[in-house]
Amino acid sequence: MTGAVEGSAPRRTRIQLEKRELILEAALEVFSTNGFRGSTIDQIAEAAGMSKPNLLYYFRRKEDIHETLMQRLLDTWLAPLRELDDIGDPLTELRSYIRRKLEMARDFPRESRLFANEILQGAPRIMPMLEGELKTLVDEKANVIKAWMRAGKIARTDPWHLIFSIWATTQHYADFDVQVRAVLGPDRGGDGRFEDAARFLEQLFIDGLKPKG
């Protein structure tokens, strides 16, 4: 009769751990396709194979599910950028970063869409993170890229907008997937579209960033 599933000390049962995972997986599916307000607890419960009151036993409010999902997402979402290392070869590092981001768009499109949904609606729930953690990380990496430019390792350009462009182009293949498929048609829109995209983006960014002269 505790019911304190989410206390300051979350002592969780085996069942709680399992069921919470099940719910989060189902919620990711539902939220990423319908948005927060467009999703109902009933939909998530059904997708998780349980009743609504049962779901509400594990997460007291709809928002709690979304919040938990968002917290987990952000860590893995920023991991590729965190790995951008200033001790490696600049062009190799950037190529790896682009490739990793594109792989995430391919392998975790639901996470990408969940994030896009949140930002589109003004990021009401993660604004502090954007202005804090994210800005700090981007500024840090922008300085790494700037150093590469000063050292003549890559062409000079705006590091922040370079990062934005990499985000935009790679996430486009997850967020606008239906449009990409529709335009490419059945032949070119199949599984090969990510390899085509990888080739194109490598040419666009890496060739474009090679130092002049």
Add this chain to the structure above:
Amino acid sequence: MTGAVEGSAPRRTRIQLEKRELILEAALEVFSTNGFRGSTIDQIAEAAGMSKPNLLYYFRRKEDIHETLMQRLLDTWLAPLRELDDIGDPLTELRSYIRRKLEMARDFPRESRLFANEILQGAPRIMPMLEGELKTLVDEKANVIKAWMRAGKIARTDPWHLIFSIWATTQHYADFDVQVRAVLGPDRGGDGRFEDAARFLEQLFIDGLKPKG
């Protein structure tokens, strides 16, 4: 006592024309920030300065507002690509296209977000248009670009993914505006961010597309 605001022959009063515009303007604001399901008729009505039943006198269903909005949007949204002309200088044409798209992201961010919202959720209402009109247009322009490549006017690459990248990078500044602002901070995130973006994108795409050798 007709009430037939939307008949096969839409004989519309002056008041009807005015009020419908008012509603569409309000609905654009509301839909673009909350999504279709996240928006209520009451919100739109209040934003338009009228009561809910009054709004429903001009648009019988919520979906009708969204549909009308979407139809209008698509024409203006694709206009820049339609203008891409194969009689002009290739690099100039592409530069103009990128600039126009970025200007639209700056001047019509709500339209961009409305469109993004629709695509994100699987484009349930405009799928036929994507597979029809849009695909036809993109294929046509891809062939124009291909011809430029064969003629050695620009570097060889994938025209479809080139177009996707231009869409992604330019629309990013509308759809992910809050993120861009948050990361750039108060100084660089001000009005100048679009000029910085324009400079960056021109360098990225145009320099990268100059013919080799």
Add this chain to the structure above:
DNA sequence: CAAATTTTTGACCGGTTGGACAAACGTTAG
């Protein structure tokens, strides 16, 4: 002006939604 028509409004309705709750059911430790 007065009749006809258009516009606006308040009241209302049925369905949905997020969430509460207590009782029933299952599990586990002593």
Add this chain to the structure above:
DNA sequence: CTAACGTTTGTCCAACCGGTCAAAAATTTG
């Protein structure tokens, strides 16, 4: 076995939401 604790479910509720309707108010037309 049994008491304590964890889990599940049916029922219920208040708020919200899309939409209807009839009647009032405003406007147009003759």
